[in-house]
Amino acid sequence: xxxxxxxxxxxxxxxxxxxxxxxxxxxxxxxxxxxxxxxxxxxxxxxxxxxxxxxxxxxxxxxxxxxxxxxxxxxxxxxxxxxxxxxxxxxxxxxxxxxxxxxxxxxxxxxxxxxxxxxxxxxxxxxxxxxxxxxxxxxxxxxxxxxxxxxxxxxxxxxxxxxxxxxxxxxxxxxxxxxxxxxxxxxxxxxxxxxxxxxxxxxxxxxxxxxxxxxxxxxxxxxxxxxxxxxxxxxxxxxxxxxxxxxxxxxxxxxxxxxxxxxxxxxxxxxxxxxxxxxxxxxxxxxxxxxxxxxxxxxxxxxxxxxxxxxxxxxxxxxxxxxxxxxxxxxxxxxxxxxxxxxxxxxxxxxxxxxxxxxxxxxxxxxxxxxxxxxxxxxxxxxxxxxxxxxxxxxxxxxxxxxxxxxxxxxxxxxxxxxxxxxxxxxxxxxxxxxxxxxxxxxxxxxxxxxxxxxxxxxxxxxxxxxxxxxxxxxxxxxxxxxxxxxxxxxxxxxxxxxxxxxxxxxxxxx
Amino acid sequence: xxxxxxxxxxxxxxxxxxxxxxxxxxxxxxxxxxxxxxxxxxxxxxxxxxxxxxxxxxxxxxxxxxxxxxxxxxxxxxxxxxxxxxxxxxxxxxxxxxxxxxxxxxxxxxxxxxxxxxxxxxxxxxxxxxxxxxxxxxxxxxxxxxxxxxxxxxxxxxxxxxxxxxxxx
Numbered sequence: 094x095x096x097x098x099x100x101x102x103x104x105x106x107x108x109x110x111x112x113x114x115x116x117x118x119x120x121x122x123x124x125x126x127x128x129x130x131x132x133x134x135x136x137x138x139x140x141x142x143x144x145x146x147x148x149x150x151x152x153x154x155x156x157x158x159x160x161x162x163x164x165x166x167x168x169x170x171x172x173x174x175x176x177x178x179x180x181x182x183x184x185x186x187x188x189x190x191x192x193x194x195x196x197x198x199x200x201x202x203x204x205x206x207x208x209x210x211x212x213x214x215x216x217x218x219x220x221x222x223x224x225x226x227x228x229x230x231x232x233x234x235x236x237x238x239x240x241x242x243x244x245x246x247x248x249x250x251x252x253x254x255x256x257x258x259x260x261x262x263x264x265x266x267x268x269x270x271x272x273x274x275x276x277x278x279x280x281x282x283x284x285x286x287x288x289x290x291x292x293x294x295x296x297x298x299x300x301x302x303x304x305x306x307x308x309x310x311x312x313x314x315x316x317x318x319x320x321x322x323x324x325x326x327x328x329x330x331x332x333x334x335x336x337x338x339x340x341x342x343x344x345x346x347x348x349x350x351x352x353x354x355x356x357x358x359x360x361x362x363x364x365x366x367x368x369x370x371x372x373x374x375x376x377x378x379x380x381x382x383x384x385x386x387x388x389x390x391x392x393x394x395x396x397x398x399x400x401x402x403x404x405x406x407x408x409x410x411x412x413x414x415x416x417x418x419x420x421x422x423x424x425x426x427x428x429x430x431x432x433x434x435x436x437x438x439x440x441x442x443x444x445x446x447x448x449x450x451x452x453x454x455x456x457x458x459x460x461x462x463x464x465x466x467x468x469x470x471x472x473x474x475x476x477x478x479x480x481x482x483x484x485x486x487x488x489x490x491x492x493x494x495x496x497x498x499x500x501x502x503x504x505x506x507x508x509x510x511x512x513x514x515x516x517x518x519x520x521x522x523x524x525x526x527x528x529x530x531x532x533x534x535x536x537x538x539x540x541x542x543x544x545x546x547x548x549x550x551x552x553x554x555x556x557x558x559x560x561x562x563x564x565x566x567x568x569x570x571x572x573x574x575x576x577x578x579x580x581x582x583x584x585x586x587x588x589x590x591x592x593x594x595x596x597x598x599x600x601x602x603x604x
Numbered sequence: 605x606x607x608x609x610x611x612x613x614x615x616x617x618x619x620x621x622x623x624x625x626x627x628x629x630x631x632x633x634x635x636x637x638x639x640x641x642x643x644x645x646x647x648x649x650x651x652x653x654x655x656x657x658x659x660x661x662x663x664x665x666x667x668x669x670x671x672x673x674x675x676x677x678x679x680x681x682x683x684x685x686x687x688x689x690x691x692x693x694x695x696x697x698x699x700x701x702x703x704x705x706x707x708x709x710x711x712x713x714x715x716x717x718x719x720x721x722x723x724x725x726x727x728x729x730x731x732x733x734x735x736x737x738x739x740x741x742x743x744x745x746x747x748x749x750x751x752x753x754x755x756x757x758x759x760x761x762x763x764x765x766x767x768x769x770x771x772x773x
Contacts, residue, residue, distance in 0.1 A: 145764065148764060148765075259663070259666075261659040261660075261662045261663050261666075262659075262663055264655065264656070264659045265622070265625065265656050265659040265660050265663065268629075268652050268653070268655060268656035268659070269625065269629075269656065271648070271652055272629065272632060272649065272652065272653060272656070275636075275648070275649055279645065281641075281644055281645060283639065283640070283641065283645050285635075285636055285639075285649075286632055286635070286636075309710075313703045313706055313707055314703065316699070316702050316703045316706045316736075316737060317698075317699045317702040317703070317737065317738075318699070485734060485737045485738070485739055486734070486748060488706075488733070488737070489729065489730050489733035489734065490730070490752055490756075492710060492733075493726050493729065493730065493752070493753075493756055494756065496710075496713070496714060496717075497722065497756065497757075497760050497766070497768065500722075500766070500768065501760065501764065501766045506714070506717065506718060509714045509717065510714060510715075512714075513707075513710055513711050513714050516707070516710070517707050520703065520707065521617070521621055524617070524700070525617060525618055525621045525622075539648075542648060543647075543648040546647055546648050547644045547647060547648075550643070550644065550647060551644075
């Protein structure tokens with residue numbers, strides 16, 4: 094299950110690379126900071142700080158970004174508990190019981206529970222990843238071009254379909270991303286969609302586009318918004334209360350484990366991620382509780398389940414990223430961007446050929462989670478002030494960092510211009526209900542999909558349908574893809590029919 | 605009638621945006637198909653663009669149905685579908701205008717960088733961005749813009765070793 098040799102090599106990598114550890118505390122603080130400010134999200138933080146990792150080796154770069162990811166997981170819980178404003182979309186259920194606890198003057202206890210749940214959730218998520226990664230890699234190596242094509246399409250379809258928007262908008266957004274990925278010289282040497290510009294010969298620069306879609310467009314959306322809060326007492330946090338909360342969380346190991354395992358499994362499904370894990374774990378905890386009526390009124394179990402699940406989903410999403418090269422959501426999309434920046438391709442061969450490195454990443458993240466216990470504890474004392482930082486000042490400052498970061502990546506003005514263009518397109522997409530994450534994933538996976546499609550055609554000698562019919566794994570994957578998509582499709586169609594009937598009845602009643 | 609409000613509130617962008625994307629998808633698909641030397645050049649792009657056009661047409665038609673006058677809509681009531689659409693209702697127009705002005709400011713900032721450098725353009729951008737968001741005290745804006753632009757440019761130039769084009773620093 095675990096390769097001892099690779100484990101030793103991972104420990105050697107981590108102990109012999111002090112930079113890998115130096116970048117972790119700043120990463121955690123950045124994540125906590127961005128997560129704690131309502132409006133700013135983990136993906137904005139990861140996207141904005143992605144260009145800085147250009148100067149790091151691969152391992153420290155990924156550890157820095159995952160530290161932001163981990164820090165942001167708990168950071169989002171802070172305004173959810175203190176102000177009833179989820180700092181990120183993955184902290185919605187955290188507010189259900191966290192805020193009532195704060196209203197009862199138990200905010201220190203709630204933050205303690207949230208911190209320990211996040212730390213243990215992250216640890217359990219990565220532990221499950223450590224145990225499963227070899228087995229997953231073994232199976233994934235059996236995938237050929239047609240299977241990888243189906244997996245890529247499946248990933249995009251799930252992200253396109255499992256979102257808050259309509260299915261057609263999800264598909265259109267995903268396809269938009271795929272088409273963007275084809276701009277520039279193709280592998281076969283054809284120049285596509287460059288409008289005659291020599292700057293586009295290498296295609297749209299992925300990292301600035303990613304920053305534009307995720308960060309700039311969201312920041313445009315936040316212009317003019319302010320979160321008004323009145324809660325001076327919340328600035329006072331006692332260490333004793335935090336420790337008390339931590340102790341209470343540790344006294345419920347089974348509930349912690351249930352939330353964490355759920356989060357990991359849900360996180361591994363592309364397009365679902367931490368937000369759903371957070372809500373689903375809360376719902377299950379309520380269902381299984383002996384006192385479900387206490388949920389929503391300050392139940393510790395609800396907070397514990399919600400926070401452990403959103404943190405452990407990080408480990409789950411890393412399974413899909415490392416094994417298949419598929420980003421499950423915004424955070425892992427940025428990580429895939431970092432992989433590309435360091436010329437590393439995630440996917441079947443990556444784990445098999447770099448098992449030591451993968452283990453180093455996992456162990457580094459587990460150590461990172463423990464470090465967050467210390468950093469997060471200190472951060473809680475400042476939390477009351479940080480949640481009130483002015484968005485007015487943060488928005489232009491983060492945009493400036495994005496523009497300079499993009500310039501750093503491309504070395505010319507193409508990066509900053511890409512941020513402006515994709516930021517505006519992303520804003521329009523958000524405004525008209527198109528899921529931006531689907532476009533980014535389409536952009537990142539489009540190249541893989543095209544490569545595998547062409548390879549499949551070449552291997553099949555032109556008869557791609559006959560070729561696919563002879564490959565049982567492809568057929569099983571296709572069946573699984575349909576099975577995973579059909580429930581959402583049926584529910585969508587059912588809702589449409591119900592709405593139609595309702596509207597028809599209401600028009601009949603009109604004079 | 606409850607319909608009137610929502611119809612007035614639907615901006616034309618809900619139709620225009622998918623229509624523009626349809627045109628882009630078609631032009632791109634046709635361009636690739638005409639320039640292709642063999643099937644592998646268009647194998648992914650053309651079918652995918654076609655699916656995208658179908659999806660976008662569906663979206664545009666949905667938005668168009670929502671914009672039809674109330675009487676017509678009643679006669680077509682049975683054909684309408686619930687779009688579960690999170691698109692804007694038009695009530696957020698002032699906020700949208702502010703966002704658009706902010707985009708214009710960012711565009712001007714980025715295009716001014718080659719002429720006045722990262723340092724000066726960042727300072728001006730930060731001051732104006734705060735003013736645009738309703739921060740009326742010029743003194744505060746200038747202090748924030750000045751200190752932030754110096755710190756950020758110094759971090760990139762001295763700490764990260766990025767060769768940013770600057771005018772003063």
